Amino acid sequence: MLETAKKVLSLVDETRGVLSERRMTSTLNIGSVRTSTIGLLPRAIVALRKEYPELNVNLRVGMSSSLISDVNADRLDLAVVAEHSSVSRNMLWSPFIREPLVVIAPPGTPEMPVKQLLEELPFVRFGSDVPLAALINNELARLGVEIEEIAEIDTIPAIVECVAAGLGAGIVPDIAVRENGRDMLTLPFGDPQVFRQIGVIHRAGSAKSELLVAMHNKLAEMAGEFGIFRREPT
Numbered sequence: 605m606l607e608t609a610k611k612v613l614s615l616v617d618e619t620r621g622v623l624s625e626r627r628m629t630s631t632l633n634i635g636s637v638r639t640s641t642i643g644l645l646p647r648a649i650v651a652l653r654k655e656y657p658e659l660n661v662n663l664r665v666g667m668s669s670s671l672i673s674d675v676n677a678d679r680l681d682l683a684v685v686a687e688h689s690s691v692s693r694n695m696l697w698s699p700f701i702r703e704p705l706v707v708i709a710p711p712g713t714p715e716m717p718v719k720q721l722l723e724e725l726p727f728v729r730f731g732s733d734v735p736l737a738a739l740i741n742n743e744l745a746r747l748g749v750e751i752e753e754i755a756e757i758d759t760i761p762a763i764v765e766c767v768a769a770g771l772g773a774g775i776v777p778d779i780a781v782r783e784n785g786r787d788m789l790t791l792p793f794g795d796p797q798v799f800r801q802i803g804v805i806h807r808a809g810s811a812k813s814e815l816l817v818a819m820h821n822k823l824a825e826m827a828g829e830f831g832i833f834r835r836e837p838t
Contacts, residue, residue: 631660632815635671635683637734638759641701641779641802641827645684648822655818668734675805682806682816684823686735691805698834699803700820701827703778705740709789710770718791719749726754726772728763736800740775743794778830801832 634649636642642665649661664671664680671683676692691697707718709725716724722744729751730737744751754772757763763774768786775793777800804823806816817834824831 630656630812630815631662632812632819633662633664633679633681634819635664635666635674635680637668637671637683637685638665639684639686639736639802641684641777641823643779644701644823644826647826648819651822651825652815652819656815659815672805675807678807681810681812682804682819684802685805687801687803694808695805696808697803697805698820699801699832700823701779701803701830702799702801702832703827703830705743705775705793705798705800706778706781707773707775707791707793708764708767708781708785709773709791710767711787711789713773713789715789715791718793719747721789721791722749722751722773727751728766728772728774729753729756730758730760730763730775731756732758736777739798739800740793743798744775747795779827782828803832 634645636645645663649663653659653661666674668683668685671680671685672691672695674680675683675695685697687697687699707721709721713721713725730740755766757766760776760780763776764780764786766772767774768788781788781790804816804820810816820834824833
């Protein structure tokens with residue numbers, strides 16, 4: 605009963621703020637998985653606070669399962685999660701980026717067909733229990749690529765560092781190397797090229813829906829050409 609009462613009071617307070625045009629004084633509690641798009645979040649938050657100077661933002665990084673539970677329990681207003689995460693009917697998932705996956709190879713690597721490159725160079729595998737890893741592994745199997753694995757790493761930035769240092773080739777989202785490819789060879793991955801989506805999840809009917817849409821669209825804006833915008837609050 606106490607938890608329910610807290611939710612009701614929070615909803616009433618947020619609704620009053622919206623109705624009296626004081627919504628910029630709200631607090632936005634945001635969660636995010638460890639994804640290569642997490643670099644977009646600080647810029648999106650800064651851009652949003654320029655429009656809402658008195659907005660308070662709390663950011664937390666965690667696992668998708670716990671973040672989804674926290675959104676469902678009203679401990680988070682929204683969370684950044686991958687498209688294949690399961691959500692309940694009272695929550696909405698909206699993608700803000702659809703980006704291609706690319707094969708990266710050390711600087712100075714001569715350009716060649718992707719299958720040949722992946723079979724000739726040692727492979728730095730993305731080893732993590734997340735949809736992106738499964739997406740990469742499934743496409744490698746479909747293409748019949750026979751890799752020689754040299755390392756298994758659970759973060760995309762670490763894979764980029766290893767490839768840039770010359771350890772081998774890897775497969776990462778485009779955003780991981782878009783701004784600083786360090787002269788690495790970059791080729792499309794997949795036939796046709798494979799894309800992945802990242803989005804925000806939030807409760808349906810939230811009193812903060814206008815802020816949530818604004819946050820979503822700031823993330824889409826920071827995503828550049830691969831951003832997906834939302835038009836109306838949901």
